[in-house]
Amino acid sequence: MALKYKLTYFDCKALGEPIRFLFRYGGIEFEDDRFESEMWPQLKSKMPFGQAPVLEYDGKVINQSVAISRYAAKKVGLAGADDWEALQIDATVDTITDMRLKIANYHYDNDAASKEKKKEPLMKETIPYYMPKFEEQVKRNGGYFVNNKLTWADLYFVAVLDYLNWMVGEKILLEGGPTLNKPTAKLVLENYHLFKAWIAKRPDTTY
């Protein structure tokens, strides 16, 4: 039997979806292993550094979603034509992660008062800081994040968008939202089109 990748994650898009997008983009077969949230306490202790998603291949298991996405991007030819281009892609994804972590810092705050206090700066400062800069970058790069061509930075952004919107609690980062202008909306739509078949058949989860 041929070796096959196995991606283990919650039954949601979130941090697993960029990897799923990338494997599908390159037609790389993989086992889309999803577990229910109730299973997590049991599974967590078995995961390297207590995290998911993890990728399994040839008896080896590895964590960290962004690192796995980069690996998948290399396998499907979307990781950059040279070292500087790879750097531009990596920097873009890390900046998307910076924004994601700021949104998560609000969303996952269990203290209601503290969470409420974080909402206005997030909505009025953080997101309106990042999004126009992303727009500018996409506009400057012919409708893509880097060098006028599709790279895993584009797929990464589009694949985590539902998760970001869900954490924010409003579709502020989606088409029609106040912070999303034409260049990025077009990028999102084109990617949705690219993954139409997958989007139509993937498990229907909120985020």
Add this chain to the structure above:
Amino acid sequence: MALKYKLTYFDCKALGEPIRFLFRYGGIEFEDDRFESEMWPQLKSKMPFGQAPVLEYDGKVINQSVAISRYAAKKVGLAGADDWEALQIDATVDTITDMRLKIANYHYDNDAASKEKKKEPLMKETIPYYMPKFEEQVKRNGGYFVNNKLTWADLYFVAVLDYLNWMVGEKILLEGGPTLNKPTAKLVLENYHLFKAWIAKRPDTTY
């Protein structure tokens, strides 16, 4: 005149030091451009996404310290022999970053009461969760983080250690600290030895 890298950062080690270590490891000349903290408000608006360090080369400027470190690692041959090894290195660095961000979430909390509340879980749960796992990994890999050989994961860890200890407020992550056992202490010492010349002559900053 030959093209030369320019690394612009605060006058401290922190997130700039891994890049400095990596360039020095490979004997790549670079301008170690440091600015005083008072200059930051002025400089911030000129930085892509308002962040430092940034790397300049051939008229191009790029942000994101980890992405820049990976780029430098490729230039000096420490970025892994194949895609899976690169993935192992990337995952390790991202996990070090996870721990760093949890420490930073405590250290940079401006609310004294909230900060105090974070201290015990950080010291008694977070750090004692990560460090023994790192120890185990280093032990399993012959004194290195990945595959029994020096990679940029090792240099990254050692280069940010002063910054991590400074944020924690105790040398808990250093040799002699309660969470650091032999494998990682040895890795740290060997790296200190490798960069002895640089450590002796670099600007003397707290973190």
